[in-house]
Amino acid sequence: MSVPIAHKSKKRIRDHGEVFTHEKEVNAMLDLVKRETERIDSRFLEPACGTGNFLYEILRRKLEIVKQRYRKSQFEYEKYAIIAVSSIYGVDLLEDNVQECVDRLYKLFDEEYARLYKNKCKASCRNSVSFILSKNIIQGDALTLKTPDESKAIVFSEWNIAKDNLVKRRDYTLANLLENALPEPGSLFEILGENAFIPRPIADYPLTHFLKIGEP
Secondary structure, eight states: OOOOGGGSOHHHHHHHOOOOOOHHHHHHHHGGGHHHHTSTTOOEEETTOTTOHHHHHHHHHHHHHHHHHHTTOHHHHHHHHHHHHHTEEEEESOHHHHHHHHHHHHHHHHHHHHHHHGGGOOHHHHHHHHHHHHHHEEESBTTTTBOTTSSSBOEEEEEEEOGGGEEEEEEEEHHHHHHTSSOOTTOHHHHTTOOOOOOOOSEEOOOEETTSTTOO
Protein backbone atom coordinates (compact mmCIF):
# COMPACT_ATOMS: atom_id res chain seq x y z
CA MET A 1 0.00 0.00 0.00
CA SER A 2 1.00 3.66 -0.20
CA VAL A 3 2.87 5.39 2.58
CA PRO A 4 0.24 6.83 4.94
CA ILE A 5 0.01 10.60 5.30
CA ALA A 6 1.45 10.36 8.80
CA HIS A 7 4.76 9.18 7.29
CA LYS A 8 5.00 12.09 4.86
CA SER A 9 6.17 15.56 5.81
CA LYS A 10 3.59 18.24 6.49
CA LYS A 11 5.38 20.46 3.95
CA ARG A 12 5.09 17.82 1.23
CA ILE A 13 1.39 17.32 1.97
CA ARG A 14 0.81 21.07 1.99
CA ASP A 15 2.81 21.72 -1.19
CA HIS A 16 1.39 18.87 -3.25
CA GLY A 17 -1.99 18.10 -1.67
CA GLU A 18 -1.24 14.39 -1.31
CA VAL A 19 -4.13 12.33 0.01
CA PHE A 20 -3.98 8.70 1.08
CA THR A 21 -7.12 6.91 -0.10
CA HIS A 22 -7.93 3.86 2.01
CA GLU A 23 -8.53 0.52 0.30
CA LYS A 24 -12.16 0.51 1.42
CA GLU A 25 -12.86 3.85 -0.27
CA VAL A 26 -10.94 2.81 -3.38
CA ASN A 27 -13.09 -0.31 -3.80
CA ALA A 28 -16.32 1.54 -3.07
CA MET A 29 -15.57 4.07 -5.80
CA LEU A 30 -14.44 1.47 -8.32
CA ASP A 31 -17.54 -0.61 -7.67
CA LEU A 32 -19.51 2.25 -9.22
CA VAL A 33 -17.93 1.22 -12.55
CA LYS A 34 -17.39 -2.42 -11.64
CA ARG A 35 -18.13 -3.78 -15.09
CA GLU A 36 -15.46 -1.59 -16.67
CA THR A 37 -12.85 -2.50 -14.05
CA GLU A 38 -13.35 -6.14 -14.98
CA ARG A 39 -13.13 -5.60 -18.74
CA ILE A 40 -9.59 -6.56 -19.67
CA ASP A 41 -9.02 -3.91 -22.33
CA SER A 42 -10.99 -1.04 -20.76
CA ARG A 43 -8.57 1.90 -20.40
CA PHE A 44 -8.19 3.89 -17.19
CA LEU A 45 -6.24 7.12 -16.62
CA GLU A 46 -5.56 8.44 -13.11
CA PRO A 47 -4.37 12.07 -13.51
CA ALA A 48 -2.98 12.28 -9.97
CA CYS A 49 -2.12 8.64 -9.37
CA GLY A 50 0.17 9.03 -6.36
CA THR A 51 1.63 5.63 -5.55
CA GLY A 52 -1.17 3.88 -7.40
CA ASN A 53 -3.93 2.87 -4.98
CA PHE A 54 -6.66 3.10 -7.63
CA LEU A 55 -4.54 1.72 -10.47
CA TYR A 56 -3.37 -1.18 -8.32
CA GLU A 57 -6.93 -2.29 -7.56
CA ILE A 58 -8.03 -1.86 -11.18
CA LEU A 59 -5.15 -4.01 -12.38
CA ARG A 60 -5.79 -6.58 -9.64
CA ARG A 61 -9.38 -6.96 -10.82
CA LYS A 62 -8.37 -7.23 -14.47
CA LEU A 63 -5.70 -9.83 -13.74
CA GLU A 64 -8.22 -11.87 -11.77
CA ILE A 65 -10.43 -12.01 -14.87
CA VAL A 66 -7.43 -12.96 -17.01
CA LYS A 67 -6.60 -15.77 -14.60
CA GLN A 68 -10.17 -17.08 -14.54
CA ARG A 69 -10.41 -17.16 -18.33
CA TYR A 70 -6.93 -18.03 -19.56
CA ARG A 71 -4.83 -19.69 -16.85
CA LYS A 72 -4.94 -23.08 -18.62
CA SER A 73 -2.92 -21.62 -21.48
CA GLN A 74 0.22 -19.79 -20.43
CA PHE A 75 0.53 -18.11 -23.83
CA GLU A 76 -3.03 -16.78 -23.71
CA TYR A 77 -2.60 -15.67 -20.09
CA GLU A 78 0.55 -13.75 -21.01
CA LYS A 79 -1.16 -12.04 -23.94
CA TYR A 80 -4.21 -10.92 -21.99
CA ALA A 81 -2.21 -9.98 -18.90
CA ILE A 82 -0.16 -7.67 -21.12
CA ILE A 83 -3.37 -6.22 -22.57
CA ALA A 84 -4.60 -5.59 -19.01
CA VAL A 85 -1.36 -3.87 -18.01
CA SER A 86 -1.34 -1.78 -21.19
CA SER A 87 -4.79 -0.38 -20.32
CA ILE A 88 -3.57 1.29 -17.10
CA TYR A 89 -2.33 4.91 -17.26
CA GLY A 90 -1.22 7.32 -14.59
CA VAL A 91 0.32 10.77 -14.12
CA ASP A 92 1.87 12.19 -10.97
CA LEU A 93 3.94 15.27 -10.25
CA LEU A 94 6.38 13.55 -7.91
CA GLU A 95 9.09 11.24 -9.22
CA ASP A 96 9.13 8.95 -6.19
CA ASN A 97 5.38 8.42 -6.43
CA VAL A 98 5.70 7.47 -10.10
CA GLN A 99 8.44 4.98 -9.36
CA GLU A 100 6.56 3.43 -6.46
CA CYS A 101 3.42 3.16 -8.59
CA VAL A 102 5.35 1.41 -11.37
CA ASP A 103 7.01 -0.92 -8.86
CA ARG A 104 3.70 -1.85 -7.21
CA LEU A 105 1.94 -2.57 -10.51
CA TYR A 106 4.85 -4.65 -11.78
CA LYS A 107 5.06 -6.60 -8.52
CA LEU A 108 1.32 -7.29 -8.63
CA PHE A 109 1.64 -8.77 -12.11
CA ASP A 110 4.89 -10.63 -11.41
CA GLU A 111 3.75 -12.31 -8.21
CA GLU A 112 0.59 -13.62 -9.85
CA TYR A 113 2.54 -14.71 -12.94
CA ALA A 114 5.08 -16.57 -10.79
CA ARG A 115 2.35 -18.26 -8.73
CA LEU A 116 0.71 -19.59 -11.85
CA TYR A 117 3.70 -20.68 -13.94
CA LYS A 118 6.68 -20.82 -11.56
CA ASN A 119 9.88 -21.72 -13.49
CA LYS A 120 8.02 -21.56 -16.82
CA CYS A 121 7.73 -17.76 -16.58
CA LYS A 122 9.33 -15.95 -19.50
CA ALA A 123 11.77 -13.06 -19.17
CA SER A 124 10.32 -11.69 -22.42
CA CYS A 125 6.86 -11.39 -20.87
CA ARG A 126 8.24 -9.65 -17.79
CA ASN A 127 10.24 -7.28 -20.01
CA SER A 128 7.15 -6.38 -22.02
CA VAL A 129 5.19 -5.57 -18.86
CA SER A 130 8.05 -3.52 -17.44
CA PHE A 131 8.45 -1.55 -20.67
CA ILE A 132 4.74 -0.81 -20.98
CA LEU A 133 4.55 0.45 -17.39
CA SER A 134 7.52 2.76 -18.04
CA LYS A 135 5.54 4.38 -20.85
CA ASN A 136 2.11 4.39 -19.17
CA ILE A 137 2.96 5.79 -15.73
CA ILE A 138 4.40 9.25 -16.32
CA GLN A 139 5.83 12.03 -14.21
CA GLY A 140 4.04 15.22 -15.13
CA ASP A 141 1.48 17.84 -14.25
CA ALA A 142 -2.03 16.89 -15.35
CA LEU A 143 -3.09 20.54 -15.11
CA THR A 144 -0.47 21.90 -17.52
CA LEU A 145 -0.34 18.61 -19.48
CA LYS A 146 3.46 18.88 -19.44
CA THR A 147 6.46 17.44 -17.64
CA PRO A 148 7.18 19.01 -14.22
CA ASP A 149 9.61 21.58 -15.68
CA GLU A 150 7.05 22.32 -18.43
CA SER A 151 9.67 21.66 -21.11
CA LYS A 152 7.81 18.78 -22.80
CA ALA A 153 4.26 17.58 -23.35
CA ILE A 154 3.06 14.49 -21.51
CA VAL A 155 3.08 11.61 -24.00
CA PHE A 156 1.25 8.31 -23.65
CA SER A 157 1.51 5.16 -25.73
CA GLU A 158 -1.52 3.29 -27.01
CA TRP A 159 -1.15 -0.48 -27.37
CA ASN A 160 -3.51 -2.46 -29.59
CA ILE A 161 -3.34 -6.18 -30.29
CA ALA A 162 -3.58 -6.81 -34.02
CA LYS A 163 -3.58 -10.10 -35.92
CA ASP A 164 -1.01 -12.83 -35.27
CA ASN A 165 -0.46 -11.63 -31.69
CA LEU A 166 1.24 -8.47 -32.90
CA VAL A 167 0.94 -5.17 -31.06
CA LYS A 168 0.51 -1.77 -32.67
CA ARG A 169 1.95 1.10 -30.65
CA ARG A 170 1.13 4.74 -31.28
CA ASP A 171 2.15 7.72 -29.15
CA TYR A 172 -0.13 10.67 -28.40
CA THR A 173 0.24 13.82 -26.36
CA LEU A 174 -2.19 13.99 -23.46
CA ALA A 175 -3.18 17.47 -24.62
CA ASN A 176 -4.24 16.09 -27.99
CA LEU A 177 -6.21 13.25 -26.41
CA LEU A 178 -8.15 15.67 -24.26
CA GLU A 179 -8.56 18.14 -27.10
CA ASN A 180 -10.34 15.52 -29.18
CA ALA A 181 -12.36 13.99 -26.37
CA LEU A 182 -15.42 16.06 -27.28
CA PRO A 183 -16.58 17.37 -30.67
CA GLU A 184 -15.88 20.94 -31.61
CA PRO A 185 -18.92 23.25 -31.62
CA GLY A 186 -20.68 23.09 -34.94
CA SER A 187 -18.80 20.01 -36.12
CA LEU A 188 -20.39 17.24 -38.14
CA PHE A 189 -20.12 14.90 -35.18
CA GLU A 190 -21.98 17.33 -32.93
CA ILE A 191 -24.73 17.65 -35.52
CA LEU A 192 -24.99 13.87 -35.71
CA GLY A 193 -25.16 13.67 -31.95
CA GLU A 194 -21.94 11.68 -31.72
CA ASN A 195 -18.78 12.25 -29.71
CA ALA A 196 -15.81 12.19 -32.07
CA PHE A 197 -12.55 10.87 -30.67
CA ILE A 198 -9.95 11.06 -33.41
CA PRO A 199 -6.60 11.89 -31.79
CA ARG A 200 -3.51 12.52 -33.90
CA PRO A 201 -0.49 10.30 -33.13
CA ILE A 202 2.93 11.91 -32.86
CA ALA A 203 4.69 8.58 -33.41
CA ASP A 204 3.71 5.32 -35.08
CA TYR A 205 5.71 2.13 -34.50
CA PRO A 206 6.04 -1.10 -36.50
CA LEU A 207 3.96 -4.09 -35.46
CA THR A 208 5.74 -6.07 -32.72
CA HIS A 209 4.98 -9.41 -31.09
CA PHE A 210 3.57 -8.87 -27.61
CA LEU A 211 6.46 -10.84 -26.08
CA LYS A 212 9.04 -8.61 -27.81
CA ILE A 213 7.74 -5.18 -26.78
CA GLY A 214 10.53 -4.76 -24.24
CA GLU A 215 13.33 -5.56 -26.67
CA PRO A 216 15.71 -2.73 -27.72
